[in-house]
Amino acid sequence: MKLTxxxxxxxxxxxxDEFVGRDVGLSKALSGCELSVxxxxxxxxxxxxxxxxxxxxxxxxxYIEGKEITAAAEAMLRKDPSKIQxxxxxxPETKGFTQQFLMAGDAGFDPIAGQLFSPQNIAYLSKIWxxxxxxxxxxxxxxxxxxxxxxxxxxxxxFLEQYxxxxxxxxxxxxxxxMTNDVNVKNGMLSAxxxxxxxxxxxxxxxxRRKNWGPIGTSPxxxxxxxxxYVMDMMDAILIYYGNEETDTLGVLGINAIxxxxxxxxxxxxxxxxxxxxxxxxxxxxxGKINDFLTSSDNKFRRIKIxxxxxxxxxxxxxxxSDNFDSTVAMQTFAKSYLAGKGPNGSTPTIEWxxxxxxxxxxxxxxxxxxxxxxxxxxxxGGPDDESQPTNFYATALNKFVFPVIPGMxxxxxxxxxxxxxxxxxxxxxxxxxxGFGVQ
Numbered sequence: 001m002k003l004t005x006x007x008x009x010x011x012x013x014x015x016x017d018e019f020v021g022r023d024v025g026l027s028k029a030l031s032g033c034e035l036s037v038x039x040x041x042x043x044x045x046x047x048x049x050x051x052x053x054x055x056x057x058x059x060x061x062x063y064i065e066g067k068e069i070t071a072a073a074e075a076m077l078r079k080d081p082s083k084i085q086x087x088x089x090x091x092p093e094t095k096g097f098t099q100q101f102l103m104a105g106d107a108g109f110d111p112i113a114g115q116l117f118s119p120q121n122i123a124y125l126s127k128i129w130x131x132x133x134x135x136x137x138x139x140x141x142x143x144x145x146x147x148x149x150x151x152x153x154x155x156x157x158x159f160l161e162q163y164x165x166x167x168x169x170x171x172x173x174x175x176x177x178x179m180t181n182d183v184n185v186k187n188g189m190l191s192a193x194x195x196x197x198x199x200x201x202x203x204x205x206x207x208x209r210r211k212n213w214g215p216i217g218t219s220p221x222x223x224x225x226x227x228x229x230y231v232m233d234m235m236d237a238i239l240i241y242y243g244n245e246e247t248d249t250l251g252v253l254g255i256n257a258i259x260x261x262x263x264x265x266x267x268x269x270x271x272x273x274x275x276x277x278x279x280x281x282x283x284x285x286x287x288g289k290i291n292d293f294l295t296s297s298d299n300k301f302r303r304i305k306i307x308x309x310x311x312x313x314x315x316x317x318x319x320x321x322s323d324n325f326d327s328t329v330a331m332q333t334f335a336k337s338y339l340a341g342k343g344p345n346g347s348t349p350t351i352e353w354x355x356x357x358x359x360x361x362x363x364x365x366x367x368x369x370x371x372x373x374x375x376x377x378x379x380x381x382g383g384p385d386d387e388s389q390p391t392n393f394y395a396t397a398l399n400k401f402v403f404p405v406i407p408g409m410x411x412x413x414x415x416x417x418x419x420x421x422x423x424x425x426x427x428x429x430x431x432x433x434x435x436g437f438g439v440q
Contacts, residue, residue: 001027001035001231006039009037038195085103136233138237141307156397197232198415240252252431261434270315302377303352306353306376308355312438375433376431394422
């Protein structure tokens, strides 16, 4: 995959390049694709003028037909099929594939391939085994908000509303009542530049002509767009957590200063320690941090999501509350025992734990020797009516837009465009990050 980036995206490009290059199967699937990332304001990364008028989603159409065989090969096929090699061959005249029969003495004849891989000697399973790929649950800890009024804008803007002023107790009409400021509403704005992520893939004439070609009726090349979308989804996840410092694109880890978890009390150290109340120790530690998080909003957060590395998650779900008295693990203890944080409606906030690979230590996403814990409240009540609204969110102007690079060509190249502005954080208190929760 060819990767082209604009000014300020070198770190992100290095991460994606290593992420794709480390997976042989993914590298092969994306070998004919191009991915570009840059600010929408840069001319070379802007949206082409013809894109808006040429949006297109397309698939493959193809077939196999006929056979190519000499009289001698046909006679040999009837006499001794094991001496005949059969293979599909693209025929530019019919724009399809013909079955080619070869025998000893013919150009391109391979007796080993003919014996081992001729179609009549193979039984195919009815589905393809695909290589397991990396994943992220980043979009579960933070809401995604779309700017639908102008998908091709260069700036993503959020309007803010704050009240000001106060009233005083005094006699009606009193001339001394001169300290009152009118209750008023003032507006503000948060803005962030939009980044264009464009993935390119080519669909050749051969691929267009194909339909259900192959021993199991499918063509892997037809899935190249799916793999390209997968890479762009992973880029979304990287931006959600880590942002892009070079372009001041905010990520969750950059909303507030990252705090260090208590020294010597990571989940790994607790799990491997000698304490007989490991789950209790973990519960007290974590409950204290969650209490601090809820107190900062006067218990207005109704739903808490905590993302931790898979390693930390596994430690937390396997430590008994007490070796001698209670085998319930720390994770279950939270579900049934944590009652703090009752908010305006008198209900206890729900707490959901998320295992997130992008937060683990010593990875291409996080090269540090410690992992991260992200505590997030995706929603909060706002305004005088306590209206539910997102707290901090991932801003998207255009999620997926497919258009031909040069319309009308036989071998057509297509671009998938995604336009994002990173994380917008109007309520910073709704996110807290600790370093070293699982391992230090």
